[in-house]
Amino acid sequence: MSLIEQITRHKSVEALQSEAGARRDFRRVLGLWQLTAIGIGGIIGVGIFVLAGQQAAANAGPAVALSFLIAGIGSAAAALCYAEFAGMIPVTGSAYTYGYAVLGELVAWIIGWDLLLEYALVVAVVAIGWSGYVQVLLASAGIQLPAWAQGAIGTGAGHVFNVIAAAITLIVAALLTVRTEWGARFNTVIVAIKVIGALLVIGLGVFLIDPANWHPFVPAAVTGADGATHFGWGGVLTAASVVFFAVFGYDTLTTAAEESKNPQRDLPRAVVLSLAISMLLYVAISFVLTGMVPYTQLGGPAPVSEAFAMRGLPWIGVAIAAVVVVGVMSVLFAFMLGTARIWFALARDGLLPAWFARVHPTYGTPYRPTLITGVFTALVAGALPIVQVAELINIGTLAAFVIICASILVLRSRRPELQRAFRTPAAWFVAPLGIVFSLWLISALPWVTWERFAIWMAIGLVVYFAYGIRHSVLARDR
Numbered sequence: 001m002s003l004i005e006q007i008t009r010h011k012s013v014e015a016l017q018s019e020a021g022a023r024r025d026f027r028r029v030l031g032l033w034q035l036t037a038i039g040i041g042g043i044i045g046v047g048i049f050v051l052a053g054q055q056a057a058a059n060a061g062p063a064v065a066l067s068f069l070i071a072g073i074g075s076a077a078a079a080l081c082y083a084e085f086a087g088m089i090p091v092t093g094s095a096y097t098y099g100y101a102v103l104g105e106l107v108a109w110i111i112g113w114d115l116l117l118e119y120a121l122v123v124a125v126v127a128i129g130w131s132g133y134v135q136v137l138l139a140s141a142g143i144q145l146p147a148w149a150q151g152a153i154g155t156g157a158g159h160v161f162n163v164i165a166a167a168i169t170l171i172v173a174a175l176l177t178v179r180t181e182w183g184a185r186f187n188t189v190i191v192a193i194k195v196i197g198a199l200l201v202i203g204l205g206v207f208l209i210d211p212a213n214w215h216p217f218v219p220a221a222v223t224g225a226d227g228a229t230h231f232g233w234g235g236v237l238t239a240a241s242v243v244f245f246a247v248f249g250y251d252t253l254t255t256a257a258e259e260s261k262n263p264q265r266d267l268p269r270a271v272v273l274s275l276a277i278s279m280l281l282y283v284a285i286s287f288v289l290t291g292m293v294p295y296t297q298l299g300g301p302a303p304v305s306e307a308f309a310m311r312g313l314p315w316i317g318v319a320i321a322a323v324v325v326v327g328v329m330s331v332l333f334a335f336m337l338g339t340a341r342i343w344f345a346l347a348r349d350g351l352l353p354a355w356f357a358r359v360h361p362t363y364g365t366p367y368r369p370t371l372i373t374g375v376f377t378a379l380v381a382g383a384l385p386i387v388q389v390a391e392l393i394n395i396g397t398l399a400a401f402v403i404i405c406a407s408i409l410v411l412r413s414r415r416p417e418l419q420r421a422f423r424t425p426a427a428w429f430v431a432p433l434g435i436v437f438s439l440w441l442i443s444a445l446p447w448v449t450w451e452r453f454a455i456w457m458a459i460g461l462v463v464y465f466a467y468g469i470r471h472s473v474l475a476r477d478r
Contacts (some may be wrong), residue, residue, distance in 0.1 A: 007106035010476045013411075013418060014304060015126030016089045016101055028259060032266040032273075035253045037188040038337065039274025041330030042249025044281065049201075049324055051246050052286045053248070053303025056295040059230050060239035061219040062293075065286035067239035067248070072279040075241075075247045075440075078401040079275045081408045082423040083268035083336055086254045087421030090263030093345030094254040094338065095400040101351070102407040110207060111400050112346050113460035114453075118396035119339040120373055123169055123332055124380040129379075130328045131165035140318070151382050166382035169459055172332045173374025176340065177360070177367045187333040194327030197320060198281045202288050202302055207210055208311050209291030219295075241441055247282065248268075248397055250274045251335040255341035268422035343369035350469035350476065395445055395453050397440040405434035 030038075056064040085098040093100075096112030147158030155162075156262060175186060221232025229235065250271050257263045289298060292307045300306045339357030344366040347356035360367040408424055408431045424430055469475065 006469055006475070008104035009472075010102065010104045010108075011100050011474070013089060013415065015102050016091050020202055028261050030256055030260045031265075032183070032262075032269055033267055034188055035260060035270035036254065036273045036277075038256060039250040039253040040195070040278055040333050041187055041191045041269055042252040042334035042338075043274060043278040044191075044198070045129075045249075045328055045331040046245070046437050047322060048198060048246070048278075048285060049304045050302070051243050052282065053300075053307065055239040055242055055296035056286070056290050057299030058239075059235040059242070059299070060296045061231055061235070062216045062287075062290040063236045064239055064243075064290065065283050066218075067236050067243055068279065068282045068286055069246040070237070070240040071247050071401065072275070072398070074244060074434065074437035075274060075281075077430045077437065078248070079250055079271050080252055080430055081404045081427075081434060082327055083271040083422045084266035084408060084420055084424045084427075085404065086271060087255065088418065090257040090260065090267060091345075092255055092258045092343060095250055095404050096342055096345055098407055099403050103403065105351075105469075105472060106464070107472065109351055109464045110457065112342055112351070112458065113405050113463070114396040114399060114457070115342050116346075117340060117456055119335045119342070120377055121380070122335040123172075123339065123373070123377040124165075124384075125170050125373075125378065126328055126331045126335070127165040130325065130332070131162050133325045133328070134164050137321055137325060147461070152298060161300075162382045166327065166378035167334070169377040169381055170374050172336050173370050173377075176333070176337055177365055177370045177374075178363055180261065187330050190326055190330040190333070194323060194330060195277075196283070197323030197327060198285060200238060200316075200323075202273050202281075202284045204313070204316065205285075205288035205292050205307075209288065213291050213294050218237065218407065221256050222359070239386045241444055243282075244437075244441055247275070247278065248401075249331070249334060251397070251400065252338035255338040262366065263280045264421040277377055279404060290387040336370070337375070339373045340366050340370040343396065344374070348472045348473075350473040351464065353467075353471075395442060395449055398442045401438040402442075403432040404436050405438070418425040 014042065035337035052064055052068070055067060060067045082094075089097060089101055091097050093112070095115065097107050099111050131151075136147065138145070145163070147156070148160040149163040150156060151159040151162045153160055190268065218233060218236065219231040221229055221234060224230050230238075253270050253274065255266060257267060260266055285304075287302060289307055293310050297310065298307065302317065302321070305314075305320050308316040308320075343352070344357055346352045347354055347369075356369050357366070358368060359365060408427055411418070412427055
């Protein structure tokens, strides 16, 4: 077999569908609302309480609500493509598995290897942010950690290791190892608290709105001290490119396909529902915040809390901090679950050693990838400061979006007769929109991000050609 034939071999959709029905690697315990909660948990993080206000102050003014709508449209294009694949190929692995079915083994490996790093880094970064909020609450209660335990070296005087950030990743890994449904129930409760917190902001804030704060809705463009143009319609688009990274995460729920009770029905619904609910909350909070106080006063690190404090209700700021502390744990749950499932799928297909594809004999979970992910992210979150990690996370997710949207078009051309539980509406418009939007955002990332991404991809190619190409299940079957 030639090298080209090896790297382009793929699993047929029919084989994957048959595999989905026959496999019993996982226990099917997740229903529609638990899957939706995983999606919402992956989408709504600190961003809903931070990004809306900060981008209003920096780039878009009250029109930050439009920025979220623009970002949501771009994200929805990819979400609809994910939904079609999720209903057609209900197999764990998300974008990796879908790419394997349509574009071949090498492309699938690249996106799977990429998402391993991206998802794990999301866990580490969010854990560090979570630790900061916890320490603020502890300090307000008169509890102070020793300096060495407050953060990584370089983040403050006497800092050595972020104990809280490391501890929370290990706790989440333990929950996901013991029983997926326990972790899922815990996650559903957390997501409910987070949504209630967002509704609290909206429900109380709506009575504090002064419509005069919405004028002008799109402030006139100005050139800042950094030489960049802010506000105007250009500022609205700039803000959209920033907040886009707060409106994905629904893809994590598709990695739990084999733990879904009715994946072909529930996965597409959960993808669409999680994005729709999250977008409604984002847009509503954007309108409320910019109506409560002038947008120029929303640039602080905690704009929601600060807005209520300015209106004489500082107690709400404490309540919001508590919601963030509880709610952000759902992001950790969603992305750690996604990391372990993609790792498991790569090993089950022979592209990584089969040792990683053993499920726990009692709990029925991919415990080895989960525990290794927990330890790795604990070390990263505890020992490293966060510098330019957000861009490194984003490039991988956007690349996955491009592959998913392109794969939908390829499959519509090659296999129009396939039964699809969900069909992407206006696919020949929606999928290219998702590709263009993702490529536009990728092009705006700094060069250092491309360098680090290239290093990780080079390592992945070495692993694939040294191991995966020879040990692939498809190679053994021929």
